[in-house]
Structure formats: structure tokens, C-alpha cells
Amino acid sequence: MELKVTFISGRTVDQGCNLENKTSKAYFEAAGYCEMNSADAGRISVEPGNNVKVATDFGSVVVPLKICEGNPDGLIFIPMGPWANAVVDPNTSGCGMPGFKGIPAVVEPSSEEALTMKQLMARLK
């Protein structure tokens, strides 16, 4: 069961509060999740707190789900940070800016564990 969506990243208050606290659980909780509306969640039969796997052409990441009814159908949000970075488009469009918003993605339920910041970074060394 999977859903084709558009992915965006962005700031949140809690992500901001933990910018200088990135090894903490609080940062993980603030930036390591995926938001979608309940209709979309229903389409892939996931509940808040369940893990989902978000995959794009550029990578994939497993994070817990949160519900946000402000998101229209087919739009998912992950706060800016290492979890979002796993799936953003690194190409710079000739103007230096990677694609942090508007990336086609596929989201599906996942039984995998979500990784911590340190674990995510370790994959890149």
C-alpha cells in the first residue's frame, strides 16, 4: 500500500528550539516525523505514531507519522533537518539551490525503525 505524494520541508518552532541540541531526543522528536492529512493517512492505513517510509528519486527515510489537516491531499511535510535531507533533491537547478520543496515522493507504512541524527549521518561517512 503506497501513496504518490508531493513532499515539502520547512521550519517549525520545535525544530528551531532544538537547532543547537541536535544530538538530543527532543531534536529527533522535533524534526524526525512526517505530516499528512488524515484522509491520506487513511489511504495507506497508518495511524499517528506509526512509522512511514518516504521515498523519492534521491533516497528514502523512515519516520513516524503525524496528522495535520492543513495539508491538502497528496502533500506531505517533514521539518527541515537530516530526515528531510534524506529525500530532498540535491540538484541545484543552475542557481545553487537544491530542491527542498515540491519533490514527487511515495509514502507507505513501514515496520523499520526510524534512525537518529547520528545514525543518519553515519550512513554518509
Added chain:
Amino acid sequence: MSEMLIKNATVYDPINGVNGDLMDIAVKDGKIVDSASGSAQVIDAGGRLVYPGGVDAHSHIAGSKVNIGRIMRPEDSRLGLKARTKLTRAYTGYTVPNVYAMGYRYAEMGYTTAFEAAIPILKARHTHEELEEIPIIDKGGLTLFGSNWMVMDAIRENDQDRLAAYVAWGLLASRGWGVKIVNPGGGEAWGFGKNVSGLDDPVPNFEVTPRQIIRNLAEVNEKMNLPHSIHLHCNNLGKPGNYETTLASFDICKDIKASRDRQSLHVTHVQFNSWGGNHWGDMESKSDAIADYLNKNDFLTIDMGQLVFGSATTMTADGPVQYANARLLKARWSNGDVELEDTSGVTPLEYHPQSYIHGIMWAIGLELALLTKDPWQVLMTTDHPNGGPYVNYPMVMTMLMSKKRREKEMAKIAEKTFERTSIAGIDRELDWYDIAIKTRAAHAKVLGIIEQGKGHLGVGADADIAIYDIKPDETDATVEFDKVEAAFRRSAYTIKGGEVVARDGEITATPMGRTFWVRTKVDNDGYGRMMDDLKLKFKNYYSVNMANYMVQDEYVERPVVVDTEYK
């Protein structure tokens, strides 16, 4: 300490009346002295031309306007590149050079002092951050007061003591040298996208007129005994027919007595304000009327704002004129409103000799300088970078010195220009002495920095000296203008505070210059009324707290503070 002797110098030092005398100049510890000891470093000028270091009384060299010009114009910053050396940082830019090129290029031309023409108080910290990074030259800046709510409220309530207290506070807050007034009242009107149409058009919501703003600030300026007079950018700049507003603005200050040996009014870049006609189609030069006024009145001075063909970046606190320019030219437009204080606009433009509008503007600048009899009344500027960048001063100097040089330029210019101007019929050619006045002596006098040792070579003056590779008695500037221009572009020696900072147009040392500012004591109950009003404005309308507003001492590391008192 260090001594220097410049021998066989052909010296033009108008402030001291020295007119081409062959003489020696002695320097000790950065100052001009009577004589030097045998251990002095000797420079043999070999009869070459020696001027006091150049002074620029009106140039946009630092602050948020200049920087938005840089940010908006990467294509300008790719010009004028020069790689760093062990001594110098990298140079960039033509109309909006980086801070390093800004200082180096002045020094390479024999200039040692330049004043920033517009400091918004709220952004003064930024201005000083840049001034502090400009190498070599001494600096100062003029603070904007012409659309300030504190100023207008005090004027409306007819409270000159309070006005003076605020001007003093604003100069302190901005570490400024003088009172700049740009399109008085127009900056506030521009807050809602409007302008004032003339001297008696009340400023919306404030019910004071530009005339009242000019008059009150001029009176207060003299009561404060400031070194510089008010420095006015007139209303209606950039509009055909504006010369009438300009003449009427002059008249406002006609009966104001200067508190010092200087003008009581300086009107800036008058080229942009000497336009006749009713619209672009019938625009013409009215420099004759302006010059005629100057010839009959000695209370005022002006600067040219000469146009130079090619690329310019126009930047001014006159917000509405910049919007009009940008729309007309379909050009990039940056605007910078400053809450409660003023506004600004920046737009790039290209001056084309084949445009008769630009041709007329070119002619007006020169006409103002050539039709005004007293050379002390008209300073040479390009209103850098509005009329064109200051690196073109040497060319402008030769235009003033040589009719042939002007004719060479005229050959490139649209013919229609000459039906609307008188430049073609002007024979006057300025001499070496006149040029010394127009590029240093008069600037120092107008700014009021002679006492600070600027613009002259008398004993006790700063040892700011330019030696140019030209022998005045062997050079006919009216004919050999290319040679003269080349010499002025790259000074043989630029000496700043007794140190050789440039040699044959190459930087040899990069000392940091000082910054002049004025502190005025206002000791009456106007001060209390002003503080009450100011605290209210900070509490209700400013977006920063009063405690964080004023420029701190850290931002002016090498200050020269002049104290005055309000009477």
C-alpha cells in the same frame, strides 16, 4: 618621528593663496611644517604639479544604498577586478566598488578625503561599518533630517530649541558631520507613494512645508555653529522645469547669516536641478539662471553633479524620483524606506551621448562650473555614482580646463543637445589654480574642515599631498588634455598623513583614515521636550528600542570629534 621634504614642487594651494610657486614642502609627524631636518626623506618633485590631497564633499561611498547597489548589480562587480596582493585586498566594481577599491582608487588619483552624502540615522551603524573598512582616506558623513518625524513635529510646533536638540542628538546618534536635507518632506510623502510638488506643498499628515523644513534647519544649523552649512538636495529633482524650485530654494536662505566663514547654504548636484521646459520633449538647460543667481549672491555654494557617459548607478534618499526613473527606463529598482526618517532608491542606468536628455544633463554640469564666475562657489563632483563614478574626475577636470576637450566630447553627443544648452559657446578654460579650488580647497572650505587640516598645505595642515606627473609651466592643458588626464588618473605620489600611500597610481601603503563627526551641546529646556517626544516615538513607532539605536563608539575607531554649542 618621520620627516619628509618635497623639493622643487610647483604648488597650488588656494586656501593659502599659493598659485604655482616653485617651493619645498616639509612634513613632520604627518603634518606640514616650516622646515625639515637633514634626515628627512626627500622627494624631488622636479617642478611637477603639487596639490593638497583631493577632497570630495559629496560622494556615495558607504552604507545601505551603496550596498544594495552592489547586491543588485553583480555585473558591475565583475568590472574593475584586480587580484589581491600582499599589500592590497581584491578590487571589484566600477560604479559600486567594494570598500577596498573605494579607498584605493581615491588614493591613486591623489584624493585623501571623501564624505558620504547621506546617512539615515537608523542605518548609520551600517554606514560606519563600511566607512571603517575603506582604506587610506579620511571620511565623514552627512545625516539625513529632511523628512524626519521629530524634525517635522518640532517645526510644526514652532519649537526651534527642541529641533536643535534633536539635530544634535541625531548627529551624535549617527556620528554625522552635517545636516543633509533630501527632497524635504518628499521622503515622508513617499511613505504612501506620494511626493511633495514644491516648496509650499504641505507634507501629508505633518502639515509642514518643504520651505519651513529648509528654513528651520538652516537657522538651527547656524545657531548650532556647525562646521558645515545645511546640505540641500532640492525638491523636484529630475523633472523638467525644476530650476524654478531650485532658485526659490536658494532664496529661502538668502538672509541667513552664516555662523562661520563659509556659505550658509550648500545645494548639491545642481545639474539635476537646473532643468527648464515642461516635459522631456522640451527640456532645456537653465544653468544660465542658476549661474546668474550664484554670480549675484555669495551666501551659497553648489556642486556640479557632472554626468559622465556610460554606466552609472543612481542612488539617493529621493525615493520618488528613483521610482520614476526606474519606471521610465524599465530598469531594476530598489527602494529603502526608513521608518520615521527618510527613504532611498537605487536604480542602474546608462548615460548615452546620443540621448539629448543625457546630452543636456552633461552640458548643464559643465555650464554651472564655467558660467559661475567665482570658482569657490561650484565644487567639482559627479555625485558619485549618480552622474557616473568618481574615477572619472580626471576627465571632468580636463573638460573644465580645455574647450578642445569639450569639443571632442560634443562630437559624440546628439545635436539637439546644443539647441537646448549654451555649452558650445562657452570659451572659458580653468587653470591649475581653479582646478585646485574645485577639487580640494573649496570642498574643504564648504565642509568646514580647513581647521581640521584638510584641503591645504599651510603649516599645521595634514600632510595630505598629491604630486602629479605634469609640469604646469611646460604643459598647455587646453591642448594636452590627454596627458593631463593621464597624470590626474595616476598620481606620481599620493601622500596621506605624511606617508606615501600611492606611487605612479599603485598603492604602496594602506593606513586607515579617520572619521570626522560633530558633537553639539544644547543646554536648554528644548532638550527635555525633545527627549520626551523621542521616547514616545521609540515606544510607539520605532521597531528598535532607543537603547539599541545610537551608533556605539566601537563603530568609529579613529574619530575626530568637533565640539560646538547651540546658542
Added chain:
Amino acid sequence: MIIKDVLCPFCGCLCDDLAVEVVDNKVVDVKHACKIGASKIRGHDRIKAPMMRDDKKGEFREVSYDEAINESAKILANSKRPLLYGWASGVCEMMKKGVLLTEEVGGIIDNTASVCHGPSALGVHEKGLPTGTLGQFANRADVVVFWGCNPVQAHPRHMGRYSVFTKGFFANKGRRSRKVVVFDVRKTDTANLADEYVQVNPGEDYMVLSALRAIVAEKGDVVPETVGGVPKEKLVEVAETMKGAQFGIVYFGMGLTQSRGKYKNIDNAVSLVTELNAHGKHSIIPMRGHYNVTGFGQVCAWETGFVNAVDMSRGYPYYNPGETCSNDLLMREEIDAAFIIAGDAGAHFPAQSIARMGKVPVINIDPFHSASTEMANIVIPTKVSGVELEGTAYRMDGVSLRMRKLVDVDFPSDEEVLDKIIAKVQEIKGASS
């Protein structure tokens, strides 16, 4: 002791009205700040001492400042294409040193704008920026547009202090003086506070802006019935609102800079605002993130003529986003050393870029253990600017203010570390030339 008029070293709002209580050289209370600012000033766990490791997968060992600084200098001096990135959460004084260090090592200096408002600068190159200070908007704006930004989350005090709820001289009824319009791809917390929410399809902002320009110019007849997911009648209504403003202000964020079209969205938005000035007064301003990211752009511009992404490899500056931004260079695998200071590339670059950083020596200067620390070979802790150090910062509108020092610590400042690295680089380069 309560220190008043404290500046907040978090976001581009640079609020300067905080009151911080300090007891025994420790912050015990932060008043007037938002949740984020208070969290930053109260502080988090620090890196205690400089650290180094040869193998990024290995453990760090504590070293002296001298050793870490000398090693950093060696790496930079011997590099052919070093990237010096970050710079946004520091004071201007250290940024000037950063430009100098970049000149000394012939590297590329790039700041966090390159993943934030870099495209806004490119938009300014195209069209300029009609803007003003935040107080101007607070005093006057009767129509407030937020486009692709969410201040409730990213700039929590913005609406209260500057844009929406605050009372101004002319807008003297505060919220009731203003009409608030939000354009976004999702209904954010900011949109929930708006009078009008316009939902745009992701990546179609550019076309919506073009349509609005046409309607404002009274050429709306060519505009189709729906643009970017927005019905034409809604666009006409919003255009009328904007045109009818006495003073309109557009605040925009990464919803424009990071979406399809990138800088062209800014270009188009600036054009819309410029054209609206034929009707009332209109301004536009980017919602800058870090408290002094604006300052870096200012410093870099006056030092080099360019706003960021400056390549000094030839001894003079060259600037070209798409060629000289961090992610351009990392994705091309050109960089042979990375110097990360006052910004966290590790946490805010795409994973593929960071993986490339993983292959070269990385020096990380930061008070806190960040994601970049994970990628680093050398880590040098420094003071927290604006809490432990004074210095200059530029608010999002270009107003500069002086940050205050609240407590004393033994860590060196960024500027001191940079000074020492510069001296050491000069020594190494001097010896080899």
C-alpha cells in the same frame, strides 16, 4: 541582575527588547522572547574542548586549541579548492575575517543563504528590491501578504512585533487596521490567522504571480479560468485587495525560493510589487532565517562586491550561483576541504551533498555538537555570539544592531580562532612562496 534591551540571537527578526536575568554568570530567566529565542539564550550542552580524529568513523580525541587551529590552517593552506561555509549565526566582525581567510586560502566562501534566500539575491539581480524597514510596515501597512512563509512557526514574534497585530502610527488599530492574505501550498498556522488564504499548487507560484501581474495591469482577459490551482475570480479579488492598499507589504519565504522556478519566483514577485506601486505604496521583503544571515550578505557585498558564493581562487572574486554555491561544488565533488562555521551544513544540505563532504577533511567551528560535527575531522568550540559575545548583526530588513554579551565564558570567539588560523595560513603560505 536583569539585563534589558537584549537582542535575540535566533531569527532574522532580531528582536531587541528581551530582558534576561543573569545570576552568578548564568542565565536564569528570559523575558519577552519567543520559545525559540528563550531556548537559544538559555543554552544547550556545549562541546567542551577542541577535538580531532583522522577517521571520520572513529572517535574524537580532545586536543589543544593550538593543535586544532594549526591543523586546520594546514588543511586549508594546502587545499586547492576549500569551501568555507556557514557564517550566518555569528557577528559581522567574524564574517570580515572569514572573507579575509577565504582570500588567503583561495577558497570559496558561501553562507547559509545558499540553501535559504540565495535565490532571493538572484531575484534582486533581475529586478531590484523595493523594501523598507520593519517599522515602516508596522506603522503603515493595511494589506499584508505572506507568500510561502509561515512566521507562526519560523519567526514567532514577527506578527506581533512588526507585521500584523502591532499598532502603528497610521495602522493604529493593529490587527483591525490590516487585511492579511496568505499564499501557500498548505493551510499553515499563519494561514489560519489570515483574512484570505490562497492555496497554490506546489511549484506553480510563478504562474500565479504572472496572472496577478496581468490582472493588476488590467490585462486580465488573457488569464485562464484557473491558474496554479487558483480560480481566476479569487485572483481578481486578491489583486483588487492589493491594488486597493494604501500600503501593501509582501513577506515571502522559502515557499518561493525553494520551489520550482526558485529565483524566478522572487523576480516575478518583485515585479508584481513594483507594478503595484502605480496604485498605492508597496514593498516586499524576504523573511530571513538566521539572526545575522542578512549581515553576511551585507559584509560579503561590501568586501567583495558579491552577496555570497564567492570564489576567490583567482585572487579576485567570482560569483555565480549554479557554479559557486556549496551544493553545486559538493555535487560536482570539486571540494577538497570544508570549513564549516556558524551554520550547520550537515543538518541542512541534501544527504548526497553531505556524503561528498564525507570524503574530504572537514573542520567544524561551533559551540554545539551539530550534524556537521558528525562529519568533521577537527572540531573547535567557540563562544555563542549574542549571549557570550558582543558584535554586529543585521536584522532581516538590513537594520544593524549591536548584540549584547550576557555572560562570560572561557571559550575563544570565532573571530579569535579565525585570526589565529589566518596567521598560521600566512605563515605556511609565506614559507612556501
Added chain:
Amino acid sequence: MQTVTLVPKEQFKISVEGEKISPDNFAGKSADEIGALVAYEGNTPRPLSELFDIKVDGRADAADDVKIEINGKVPRVKRIGEGMTGGRIMINGDVDMRCGAKMKGGIITIKGNADSWVGQEMTGGEINVQGNAAFYVGAGYRGEPCGMRGGKITVFGNANDFVGEHMCGGEIVIKGNSGIMPGLSNKGGKIVIEGNTTMPGSEMIKGTIIVKGTVENLIPVYQREGIEAVDGVEFTKYVGDVVVGGKGELFVK
């Protein structure tokens, strides 16, 4: 006729600024003299002889009679052919950014792919890219009023975003697809896209864009003018961008 053959000695990782590699700089020079010209590898000046095996056959006095052949891929050598006025450059592989920038005359042929800004601000001559081109084909430098002013660029593969930004003259032909926003703010010249593209011609003031494939997201500010034939093929003609009072012509299949 002088033929200069360059073979890269290694696959450079760090980009090399090769603006010296042009017929104008090579004309009349021996292999040793050419080898002594300096290119910057990052911040490090290196003589071309360290970077390339250089062979010179024949001799010529003018750029027009010089042919440069680069045998091998040079995807990390920028600015090849910058400002050239004549002659030929044949690159038998990929090439890095700004190839043929400010070119005034002559021909550059790229057998592989070209990175961004191929033909930046060119005023004359011809560039043929047989593979794909990246961003900003024939565009200008940041802030410049004009990109390409003259000459012709042909890309036989696909091109990425912003083809012909600020173009003032000349012709660009993309045989494949192009990315978003070709012909942005153009003031002249002609762009032919034989494949598909997205949002063409925004802020076009003057000039022609012909799209033979499909157009996604036609920007909503063009006036439809009816059907018109171009070279015997019928297109829908649009005029705009109306927002800027543009008289540009956009032909869509």
C-alpha cells in the same frame, strides 16, 4: 593551417579554468609555448603542459586557421574557447561550464555533453553540442541585460532549465527537450525547441520561440493569435508576455 591536439593527462576532479584554450591564444604558438600558458586548477596556477599532452601540426598566424582538437573528456575544464574570434575547437567528449563564453566567431563542436552556460553572452560563431546541455544555454551573466546576442547554438540532445535567458539575438536550437522557462526575459533572437518544454517565454519582450513538442504550463499571460504556419507546419501563435507589453512570438504545436 595549425592543428593543436590536447589530450588530458588525467581526469581532473577540481575544475580547471581553461580560458586560454582558444584559437586566438594558440595561433602561431609552438607546443612549448602553448604548454607554458597557465590554467588555474582551483586556486593553483598550472601550465597547460602539466595538464595536457600537447601536439602542434602546422602553423598559422590567425585564429581563423587554427583547429584545436581535445581528445578525451574534459568535464572539469571550464571556459574553453572563451572570447574566440575564429577557428575551430573540437571537443571529443564532455566539457565543463561556460564553454564558448563571449565567443565572437568560429565553431566549437562538443561531441559529448556541455555543462551550464554554454555560449554565455556569445555574439557570433557557432556551437554544436552533440550530447546534452545543462542549464542556461546561451544565457547571460547574472545581472547583465543581454545573454546571447548573435551566432548559433545547436544542442542535439536535451537542454536543462533557462535556455536563452535574456537572449538579445542569435539562434538556439534544442533538438530534444528543454527544462523550464526557456527564453526568459528575451529581447530578441530565436529559440527552437523540437521536443517538449515548460513555461516558455515569460517576460519575452521581442523574439521568437517555437516549440514543436508539447508545452506544459503555458504561462497565463499570452494572447492567443490563431493558427500560423512556420516552415509549412501549423502552430498556434501566441503574443506576449502581455505583462511587460511584449511583442514576442510563441509558437506552440
